[in-house]
Amino acid sequence: MTPSLAGLDKLLHYYGVELQQDTLKQIWEFHQLLRANNDDQDLTRLNAFETMVERHYADCTLINAYVPKWPARMIDVGSGAGFPGIPLKIVNPSIRLTLCEPRPNRINFLNMVIEKMGLKGIDVFGHKVTSRSMTIPVDGVISRAFELMEKTLPRIANSLKVGGRVYFMKGPAVADELKTFYPEDFGYKFVGKHFYTIPNSTQDRALIILEREE
Numbered sequence: 001m002t003p004s005l006a007g008l009d010k011l012l013h014y015y016g017v018e019l020q021q022d023t024l025k026q027i028w029e030f031h032q033l034l035r036a037n038n039d040d041q042d043l044t045r046l047n048a049f050e051t052m053v054e055r056h057y058a059d060c061t062l063i064n065a066y067v068p069k070w071p072a073r074m075i076d077v078g079s080g081a082g083f084p085g086i087p088l089k090i091v092n093p094s095i096r097l098t099l100c101e102p103r104p105n106r107i108n109f110l111n112m113v114i115e116k117m118g119l120k121g122i123d124v125f126g127h128k129v130t131s132r133s134m135t136i137p138v139d140g141v142i143s144r145a146f147e148l149m150e151k152t153l154p155r156i157a158n159s160l161k162v163g164g165r166v167y168f169m170k171g172p173a174v175a176d177e178l179k180t181f182y183p184e185d186f187g188y189k190f191v192g193k194h195f196y197t198i199p200n201s202t203q204d205r206a207l208i209i210l211e212r213e214e
């Protein structure tokens with residue numbers, strides 16, 4: 001399919017996502033910036049329009065169905081080219097969001113997207129997230145395709161408030177990860193384990209939600 005706004009609309013419907021026209025236009029604008037800057041910037045290895053819509057835009061907006069209310073202040077750890085942070089912010093403009101990404105070309109791209117799209121209430125933390133570096137008090141953390149949950153939780157120990165939630169966007173390998181992961185060991189409890197397939201695709205996904213207890 002030739003990339004277009006209408007094509008994006010059609011594909012998102014196909015993958016089970018319904019968006020308002022204004023929101024759709026913003027995703028389209030983001031897609032164009034991503035395509036225009038990907039050749040020399042190594043932002044995403046996905047190239048085909050259909051695949052980008054399926055694995056980037058649908059994947060990062062379908063999660064809204066499992067979260068009735070997002071925390072007001074959040075960080076996205078390991079944002080890469082802005083996933084899930086940019087689509088999350090476009091679909092939920094009231095979230096105050098910080099994208100955490102240490103690679104210089106990706107930091108530049110994310111700042112450029114924020115500026116060109118005129119997004120408000122979103123910024124970039126251009127460093128590795130560690131327990132020492134990340135001290136912004138937040139009530140929500142999200143991460144996709146980053147690392148094992150047991151590695152991420154210590155990184156956010158001085159950022160996520162007690163009572164705050166962590167949203168891990170995972171692929172099929174999470175089944176194995178869950179066999180040896182005990183959130184109690186880190187002062188967390190499970191509040192959601194959602195397993196689903198992106199509609200009309202073979203892409204299995206999981207959204208694991210934890211709440212900090214201590």
Ligand SMILES: C[S@@+](CC[C@H](N)C(=O)[O-])C[C@H]1O[C@@H](n2cnc3c(N)ncnc32)[C@H](O)[C@@H]1O
Binds near residue numbers: 084144
């Ligand atoms: C596999 S990519 C995933 C990118 C994006 N979340 C996605 O789903 O497309 C992981 C990203 O995490 C970044 N990263 C690595 N270590 C990090 C750290 N300690 N804190 C924040 N980001 C980190 C990398 O530079 C890379 O862009």
